[in-house]
Amino acid sequence: MDTVSHVKNSRRRIVATLAGVAGTIALAGCAQNAPQDTFVPKGDNAQKIDTLQKVVFPIAGLVGVLVVALAIYIFIKFRDKGQDIPAQSHGKPTVEIILTIVPALILTVVGVFTFRTIMDLAKTTDTQMVINVTGQQWWWEYDYPAQTDQGITQPIITSGQLVIPVGTNVLLRETSRDVIHSYWIPALNGKKDAVPGRIHLLRLQADKPGIYAGQCTEFCGLSHANMRMEAIALSKEDFAKWVAGQQKGYTSPDEGTKAKEGETVFINQCSRCHQVNGIKDANGKAIISAPDENVYAGAAPNLSHLMSRTTFAGAMFDLVNQKCRDDVWKAKSDEFGAKYLTGVTTDCLNQKNLRAWLRNAPAMKPMYSDPTKLAKTGGKYRGMPNLGLSEDDIDKVVAYLSTLK
Amino acid sequence: MFTPGSKYFVGLTGLALVSAVLYTFLVHPSDLGAFALYGLFLNAAVIAGFSFFTRDGDVATAEEAVEANTEATAPSFWPIVFAFGAAVTLLGLATNQIVFVLGIGALVGGGLEWTMQNWSDRASSDPAFNKFVRHRAVGALDYPGLAGVGLAVIAFLFSRVMLTVSKEEAPLIFIVVAAAVLVIGVLLATKPAMRSKSVVIIVAGTLVLGAAGVVSGISGERTELKVVAEEQPYTVAHRECGAEASAHYDNKANNMVALKSGVAATITVKDGKISAQLIGIPKAMDTITIPRSVATVVLFRNLDSTEHRLVANLGEAKVGTTDVMEKVGTCTQLTGKGQEQAMTVQVPKPSFANGPYSFTVPGVTGEIKLVVP
Numbered sequence: 172m173d174t175v176s177h178v179k180n181s182r183r184r185i186v187a188t189l190a191g192v193a194g195t196i197a198l199a200g201c202a203q204n205a206p207q208d209t210f211v212p213k214g215d216n217a218q219k220i221d222t223l224q225k226v227v228f229p230i231a232g233l234v235g236v237l238v239v240a241l242a243i244y245i246f247i248k249f250r251d252k253g254q255d256i257p258a259q260s261h262g263k264p265t266v267e268i269i270l271t272i273v274p275a276l277i278l279t280v281v282g283v284f285t286f287r288t289i290m291d292l293a294k295t296t297d298t299q300m301v302i303n304v305t306g307q308q309w310w311w312e313y314d315y316p317a318q319t320d321q322g323i324t325q326p327i328i329t330s331g332q333l334v335i336p337v338g339t340n341v342l343l344r345e346t347s348r349d350v351i352h353s354y355w356i357p358a359l360n361g362k363k364d365a366v367p368g369r370i371h372l373l374r375l376q377a378d379k380p381g382i383y384a385g386q387c388t389e390f391c392g393l394s395h396a397n398m399r400m401e402a403i404a405l406s407k408e409d410f411a412k413w414v415a416g417q418q419k420g421y422t423s424p425d426e427g428t429k430a431k432e433g434e435t436v437f438i439n440q441c442s443r444c445h446q447v448n449g450i451k452d453a454n455g456k457a458i459i460s461a462p463d464e465n466v467y468a469g470a471a472p473n474l475s476h477l478m479s480r481t482t483f484a485g486a487m488f489d490l491v492n493q494k495c496r497d498d499v500w501k502a503k504s505d506e507f508g509a510k511y512l513t514g515v516t517t518d519c520l521n522q523k524n525l526r527a528w529l530r531n532a533p534a535m536k537p538m539y540s541d542p543t544k545l546a547k548t549g550g551k552y553r554g555m556p557n558l559g560l561s562e563d564d565i566d567k568v569v570a571y572l573s574t575l576k
Numbered sequence: 577m578f579t580p581g582s583k584y585f586v587g588l589t590g591l592a593l594v595s596a597v598l599y600t601f602l603v604h605p606s607d608l609g610a611f612a613l614y615g616l617f618l619n620a621a622v623i624a625g626f627s628f629f630t631r632d633g634d635v636a637t638a639e640e641a642v643e644a645n646t647e648a649t650a651p652s653f654w655p656i657v658f659a660f661g662a663a664v665t666l667l668g669l670a671t672n673q674i675v676f677v678l679g680i681g682a683l684v685g686g687g688l689e690w691t692m693q694n695w696s697d698r699a700s701s702d703p704a705f706n707k708f709v710r711h712r713a714v715g716a717l718d719y720p721g722l723a724g725v726g727l728a729v730i731a732f733l734f735s736r737v738m739l740t741v742s743k744e745e746a747p748l749i750f751i752v753v754a755a756a757v758l759v760i761g762v763l764l765a766t767k768p769a770m771r772s773k774s775v776v777i778i779v780a781g782t783l784v785l786g787a788a789g790v791v792s793g794i795s796g797e798r799t800e801l802k803v804v805a806e807e808q809p810y811t812v813a814h815r816e817c818g819a820e821a822s823a824h825y826d827n828k829a830n831n832m833v834a835l836k837s838g839v840a841a842t843i844t845v846k847d848g849k850i851s852a853q854l855i856g857i858p859k860a861m862d863t864i865t866i867p868r869s870v871a872t873v874v875l876f877r878n879l880d881s882t883e884h885r886l887v888a889n890l891g892e893a894k895v896g897t898t899d900v901m902e903k904v905g906t907c908t909q910l911t912g913k914g915q916e917q918a919m920t921v922q923v924p925k926p927s928f929a930n931g932p933y934s935f936t937v938p939g940v941t942g943e944i945k946l947v948v949p
């Protein structure tokens with residue numbers, strides 16, 4: 172093969188590769204099942220970003236294409252063909268002034284709209300509900316301060332799934348217990364970092380009932396990729412039902428049941444990290460968990476109403492089986508609330524996932540939980556350790572956890 | 577073949593390699609120290625390579641190098657600066673951070689200049705050429721370095737002024753100064769005839785800034801958020817906090833930006849009443865809800881003329897291994913009128929277990945409930 176065709180060949184290969192990459196990117200943009208798509212706003216705040224984006228992206232895109240096209244044109248047109256060096260001139264005021272004023276004007280227009288959006292997104296005066304959001308490796312905790320005007324008479328604490336009423340300006344007060352995380356529900360608003368020692372505010376508002384998926388977007392260690400979250404928007408009536416469910420007191424399983432045996436296992440194995448509000452020991456004394464002594468972040472998910480959420484461990488795994496999951500995710504927005512509020516019924520419970528988690532949590536989700544390697548954190552776990560439960564104990568614990576509605 | 581520069585770096589390369597290997601085997605293979613020594617080895621090797629390759633700045637032959645080295649060099653005061661820097665650095669270790677930083681500056685600056693001079697003096701046997709290469713090499717470091725120091729001094733002095741003037745004046749001053757800088761810059765660029773006058777203006781401006789900076793520095797920062805609470809002897813009224821833990825406290829801590837941005841709530845005493853304002857929530861609150869096991873900063877602001885302190889009541893706990901219960905809590909120090917203090921609370925147990933928790937101010941009725949879910 173001669174050199175020329177060789178060059179042609181490799182050139183063709185490069186072009187083919189580039190086309191392939193570009194094609195993949197373009198096709199990825201058309202993904203059907205993409206719940207974290209940034210360009211599909213489902214609430215006021217995300218809508219504002221989208222409106223801005225629709226102005227800025229075309230302008231920026233046009234400028235970008237123009238500059239690149241011009242540059243390529245010049246590279247080719249004036250390439251070195253052995254011609255003489257043309258006459259050199261210095262400066263051309265008209266061109267320079269135009270080239271200064273035009274970008275300045277474009278930037279001013281973009282700037283005005285951008286600033287307005289930023290200001291709108293930073294507003295807190297129209298807040299109707301506040302929720303404290305606390306990130307830690309690798310899950311999110313939500314606690315709702317008592318707000319009687321929103322029907323929340325007692326504080327609520329939950330994790331993974333953030334439940335909000337539709338059409339309500341919710342303000343998240345974000346912080347972190349260990350490293351920097353970032354809260355992002357693309358359909359509802361932009362990202363906001365959760366930084367230890369600081370409180371950052373993020374507005375959320377959803378127009379319609381539904382599940383809006385999100386993802387921690389600040390690299391936060393081993394299981395960063397497994398640190399997800401979901402915002403669940405419910406109609407106001409359904410939200411009130413959810414609140415009532417979260418404020419229900421504790422009922423210990425009946426004597427002699429498997430679940431009761433499970434409660435004992437739970438008290439022995441799990442209560443040092445996980446709080447179940449209202450759980451009592453054999454002497455009738457309230458059991459208070461001590462995650463501060465066992466977990467590096469000082470917290471583990473509160474399991475009082477575990478079965479009211481459909482995912483667990485950083486919204487990473489389904490607590491319901493595929494059929495029930497589809498039922499909830501694909502529900503029409505007016506039927507969604509009722510379906511979500513059903514919670515995890517016995518038929519829906521994803522036995523496989525929950526059992527796998529109890530059998531060996533770090534095998535499902537990478538965590539720093541090898542007890543022999545905890546010197547750096549003073550013996551505290553980052554994540555949930557493998558507790559070496561027997562299959563019999565797992566049966567009992569699953570039976571018990573199923574009662575935590 | 578080897579000229580003194582290459583010899584020096586070849587020697588350093590060998591020494592670094594030997595130390596690195598010894599360190600690896602005797603101390604720790606993956607320690608920071610090992611990385612540093614291997615880094616030194618690589619760097620020295622590269623420099624040795626360069627100086628070998630360039631024959632220490634174009635010394636054509638070894639004989640010429642010898643000649644260059646026998647040439648008497650001018651006396652240098654850089655070793656003195658270097659030694660002075662070393663002494664000041666040591667002094668700084670024992671006394672004050674600023675002294676230490678100045679010492680390090682003199683040490684590094686003196687060392688660099690000394691090295692460069694030493695190298696350039698022996699670059700060739702032609703003193704004029706030596707001077708030229710020295711100028712070319714050092715100029716590239718000197719001017720940006722001096723400009724950096726100049727800018728830092730200006731920024732520092734200006735920041736003193738900005739911290740002293742009131743919140744309202746500060747933006748005005750900023751705008752005026754920025755506009756003046758822009759105008760002078762434009763004049764300098766467009767009207768070459770202005771150049772000599774501009775120098776006068778710049779010198780005058782710098783002098784004015786210097787004077788303003790010194791005056792502001794001495795008169796101190798504006799007081800709006802300063803804490804100057806008086807130390808009080810232990811009295812019955814403040815029994816819930818016991819004796820003050822320390823006669824001193826860091827009143828600068830409250831000026832830290834990090835602390836300001838991390839404030840979860842501000843508790844204010846005004847007209848004998850206590851109220852709380854939570855970040856992000858427009859209306860006043862009587863309850864603060866904070867997550868468990870999170871260090872949370874609460875700012876206490878006293879707007880009454882009597883001194884007050886904020887007390888966090890965090891339930892009770894057993895004393896040691898006994899069954900005796902004791903109140904748990906923490907307090908700010910006494911805070912005078914118009915002053916603020918920050919308090920950090922971190923509560924590992926929920927309030928339903930150990931509570932109720934609250935914030936109170938002795939001598940003021942009412943309380944702010946603290947809820948930990």
Ligand SMILES: [Cu+2]
Binds near residue numbers: 307309388395
């Ligand atoms: Cu994260």
